[in-house]
Amino acid sequence: MRSVVIGGGHLAYFAITALRDIDPRGRLTIIEFTSEKVEMLKKTFPFADVVLSSIEGVEEYISRNRFLIDVLVSATDSDALNLRYAKHSIKIDLPIVIAILNNPLNEPVFAKENVRYVINPYKTIESKIKEIVGKFRVNVIHEFSKVEGGIYAIKVEDAKTLRRVQSFVLKSDTPFFVLSTDKRIRASSAKDIQIGDVIYLACHDREIKGLLKKIGRLES
Amino acid sequence: MDVSVVLPSKNRERHVRRAVRTAFRARHVREVIVVDGGSSDNTVDVALKEGAKVIIQSNLVYPGKGIAMRDGAYLSSGDIVVFVDVDIANLTPEFIEKLYTPIMRGEAEFVKGCFERVAGRVTELVAKPLLRMFYPELAKFRQPLSGEIAGLREVFYQVEFESGWGVDVGLLIDLHKMGVRIVEVDLGFKEHDMKPLHALTDMAYQVAEAILKRAMRDGKIDELWASEYMSSIGKMDLRGAGFA
């Protein structure tokens, strides 16, 4: 597949290595704005075509190659630029358009502008800290990109939560596994869930919201 | 030609409604962009309700005015971009029109606004002396640190924006070096919240840093002299200099 990454900073670095991993034989083009960075990128990523462009030239490049580009990742150090390039790419019907955020506060800004795939590289900070410290009530472990749902961790702290969670799992047939207090990872039946366990559920947003309301933990 | 007005702002919910409405009332303005620096008040909601485009600046650092200006320029789609401080109490549409008119007339590609105000301390004590030393051709500007500027959008895409307070003087020097035609227009009187003296140390430092960095880049001074000068700036005691 043919991928284009706009930007040459640390966000772009991770995008480039991921795309290379997905398709080692694919065509990868990196677009940067300064000749010094272009030279550096050519050395760091010898498998990629590195292109020097002006800010406005990027949109022309994308438009010219719209029949060939499969994936476009906008990963510059400016959310304003990333938004601009993502919107342009969506307008010309590129199949997969991804923007990587510099500032996570811009996530709703991108969503409002119909950029479907937005990566917030800082999202794991909160979930990791909760996981490490362990004093959480609900933890969003992962959000799916193509489905409105994800994997959620709920700590079963009391009998009421236990009952609700068991009932939810039985009624909705949601896949789950349990991290028990003795640090075992179990995928067993609902009746084996105990107080103190952390249950990891994979389900849609609307389902988890229903459960959280019932156990009085409707958080973001 | 159409105009984009960019309003960098942070925690300015009291001012942003008026600023956005005023900007939209200026002729040829196609969009108003508020670049928010991570406000904890309702600046963003108020701006959105008034029809402004809003984006949060890419890096939440203090001061991040330069980053905000850069992001505003990148997001804009007008032929001319006008930058205005959001907390100017006497902001009028004519303020904005005066800034872009020389560009529309083909007289310049970049315009600095100047205004009557209570004396700019960093301007008089830091910016002007350094400009006179290293860029005497720019010493004629009455307000080299003015944040009220306008320029062709394509011109802003060819320069780097300093992240902090040095952004305005940095743009002035860089665009001058590029051969861009620059004029200064009189905007009248500016009613503006003034920073207390102790808050000006960082500003003075960053302005000096922006000028000296460019002077070094352009071969006008050597690095050793510059770092000695910068440390001497840090030790300057501005108390008792006659300012409030």
Add this chain to the structure above:
Amino acid sequence: MTPEEYFIVRVALAITSIALTIFLGSKSGALIMRNLSKFGRSFASKLAELVKYFIIILGAIVAFSILSLDVIVLTSISIGIFIVLLISMRDVFSNYAGEIYLRVRRPFDEGDFIKVGRISGRVVSINSQDVELVSVKGERIIIPNQFFLKYPVVNKSSAAPTSIELKVVFSGVAPEEAEKIVAEALSVIQPELFEDPKILSIITRDDKTEVDLLLSVANQQKMKWLIGRLSKELHGRGVEVEIV
């Protein structure tokens, strides 16, 4: 039994009939909610209400019949009213049918970017009467569900790769040679494909060798270019081929 006693019994039976159908209606509604919630809670609740009241109306008709009220007249009037409602609210029912189609067939979900006719935008919500979109310009668009029963919808968010089967027909070339030539040509276009190409089959028929290929791309606009490129590679190897 006296006529009065007979009347009391009939009233009791009528009340029992209505009570039973209310009970059955509620239970049916709950069953529908439980089993169809996966298609959307609001859709399931509306269907549950419809079924519940239908059962209750049946119970009411039975009760009227027990009480020897003129069921035929009542039924005719009800059917008449129902037909009038159907005709006057046919759009409403069409929209409702559209919602059933959207829930069961799921051509798109909330959050997907779709194009229907000349309208495109991101799906905000799928409701019983309409679908709400937000366009790229931020405009709110409401599309009645019946629209989706009539017009094709393109779901641009599915981004599933498109696969196409091609047949390359060689004249007077042995199968092993044909396979080798095709593999070489495919290796040239492989970097542009979303997934590795597959040779599905090689068949010899009347001095012609047919090689069936499967190519996969994410960018559907690329298919024509790819076929042209493959054609060029094959012809460049000095063989007479036809791509079907």
